[in-house]
Amino acid sequence: MVDFDVHHGNGSQDIFWSDRTVMYASTHQMPLYPGTGAVTERGEHNTIVNAPLRPGDGGEQFRAAFDNVILPRLRDFRPDLIVISAGFDAHMRDPLANLNLLESDFDWATRKLMEIADAHAEGRVVSVLEGGYDLEGLANSAAAHVTALMRA
Numbered sequence: 001m002v003d004f005d006v007h008h009g010n011g012s013q014d015i016f017w018s019d020r021t022v023m024y025a026s027t028h029q030m031p032l033y034p035g036t037g038a039v040t041e042r043g044e045h046n047t048i049v050n051a052p053l054r055p056g057d058g059g060e061q062f063r064a065a066f067d068n069v070i071l072p073r074l075r076d077f078r079p080d081l082i083v084i085s086a087g088f089d090a091h092m093r094d095p096l097a098n099l100n101l102l103e104s105d106f107d108w109a110t111r112k113l114m115e116i117a118d119a120h121a122e123g124r125v126v127s128v129l130e131g132g133y134d135l136e137g138l139a140n141s142a143a144a145h146v147t148a149l150m151r152a
Helices: 010-016 059-077 103-120 135-149
Strands: 002-004 024-029 048-053 082-087 125-131
Touching: 002 059, 002 103, 010 024, 010 048, 024 059, 048 059, 059 103, 082 103, 103 125, 103 135, 125 135
Parallel strands: 002 024, 002 082, 024 048, 082 125
Antiparallel strands: none
16 A cells, blocks of 8 residues: 555554555655554564655655665565555645645556556556645646556
8 A cells, every 4th residue: 555645544544553465665744643544653574565755745755765664665575466556635736734746746656556556466446536625736636647557
């Protein structure tokens, strides 16, 4: 499960904390509610991967977190299925936080996850909409994400 959202998925992390068969990875703004998601939170079997971003970070830092932290661990894990918790409240227009992601960042992340799904999971990807509170940013980001999922 890969979660890109402005808030850390503390519930998802808790559910999979002791499950060696599921890897949970998250990018999120820190510090911010709920106050979890430190890089030191790794789970009982080292299957929790947190890549927190700082307020003001944008696409460059988001992509670096994916490239340097999440994607290598996901490749090594060799998932049978990738579930994406797609939160678009990290968009620069969103009023709840201070990450500055653009539609192109969500498109890029989706395509990177699909590459891993193609290599290890026979292309199996499920995406769940998590959030977004600026309607224009949400609509444009979701459209970019779904377009990437459709391999357009």
